[in-house]
Amino acid sequence: MFCFLIAAAIKGLSNYTQNILLIITIILGVLHFTFEIRQLIYSPLSWITDIWNYFDMGAILFSVTTSIVWLQSSAMPVWAVTISILLLEFKFTTFFRAIEFGGTHWAMIIGVIQNSLSFFVIIGFILFAFAHSLYILLRPTNDNLNNSQELNTNMFANLDTALLAVYMMLTGNSFSVSNWSLAENITLTILIILFSFFTTIYLMNLFIGLLSNFIGETNKKELFLLQRAKILSEIELFYMLPYQRRKNNWFPEFIFSLDKLYEVVSKIKNNNWDDDIEKPLLPSTLLKIIQFYDKTNYFDYTILG
Structure with missing residues (x-):
């Protein structure tokens, strides 16, 4: 993205430098395009119904196609560069989906659209x-x-x-x-x-x-956590090598939201379980991991184990 933006925004670049930046844009764009194709093949319905994929594909195809045309004609196609920059910079803002600073609002925006x-x-x-x-x-x-x-x-x-x-x-x-x-x-x-x-x-x-x-x-925090889990699963499946996927310290088998887990444990402990589903049995191992304390009194994990 930055290579294309530099080539398009900075005037006075030599033709050699400009061509190098455009070639790098094409190489990286083709690489990311293969990732999108892998996601499409893995789960076509999920890919089609995910609005983010259209922004990603548009940013990739526009920037790569514009770079190829630019290299061949040696003249900048202004309209194509304009749309490419818009899509690339919009794609940059979507990177905040994975961090809590902007991810909660992104999750809410997409939830509203859907x-x-x-x-x-x-x-x-x-x-x-x-x-x-x-x-x-x-x-x-x-x-x-x-x-x-x-x-x-x-x-x-x-x-x-x-x-x-x-x-x-x-x-x-x-x-x-x-x-x-x-x-x-x-x-x-x-x-x-x-x-x-x-x-x-x-x-x-x-x-x-x-x-x-x-x-x-809407529970914005819950939407954000689901969104983050989805991003992590995509990284694990499509961006990592096989030996990297097997690293449990990178990609654990289970990811828990501690806030929600505390709420569930508190309901079970205080006999306030009034949900429609049957009261779950929480293993003592899981309770020891989260180190649950009930204000001043230590909670006896063996009761629920």
């Missing part, structure tokens, strides 16, 4: 419906097809720009419909009122409420 995916799909269909309707209503007539000014200023001349115009309306920017008089176009007025009520007012406030409920009900 739980709101169906809501986003519904909003997408609604936006497309309004964009298609406005495109049919406001597209240039046959008399105006040769009018270049009309085509340049009317965002509803094409369906793709109509989608962009409707998205801008969702954010509160109604400039795209300012060229038409609402008093003379009743259909347009009705569509704008319906759009502003169902999307900007109702759906957006509903979405904010759903987010608030999810954040309030």
Whole structure:
């Protein structure tokens, strides 16, 4: 990542230095691409359903492809470099997933996205419906097809720009419909009122409420620990050599969250186990490992052993 950023951001580099940096980017990118392919082969469904893999693959493919084109043409493809830098720097921020400093918030962000995916799909269909309707209503007539000014200023001349115009309306920017008089176009007025009520007012406030409920009900620490365990398992499976995977001091067979374990032991000790599942039997070895103390009195492990 840093090789590509240096080559793209620093002006005045010699062609030799720039080419070396781009070649290193290609080599490292191909290496990371093989890791992604291994993950895909190992568990295709898990790879497809994990949103992080798309960011990783996009950052790898864009940077490698851009580096190859750059080397061949000796000219920097500005648009490709722009997207590559965006993806690479975004990928850099995802490294904080594995540390508690930013991992809890990353876990919460991804949890919100996963739980709101169906809501986003519904909003997408609604936006497309309004964009298609406005495109049919406001597209240039046959008399105006040769009018270049009309085509340049009317965002509803094409369906793709109509989608962009409707998205801008969702954010509160109604400039795209300012060229038409609402008093003379009743259909347009009705569509704008319906759009502003169902999307900007109702759906957006509903979405904010759903987010608030999810954040309030989510155990961020638990999501972070699950995320960290998943990252460790990926490192063990796809980035380590066979002899490294067998090192128990690197990758233990079990990973426990002590906070949750303390809570379970405390419930069992105080006879407060009221969960739906049967009360577990904790081995004395595990209890000795965590060195559980009940405030001032030492807890007798043999009772639960």
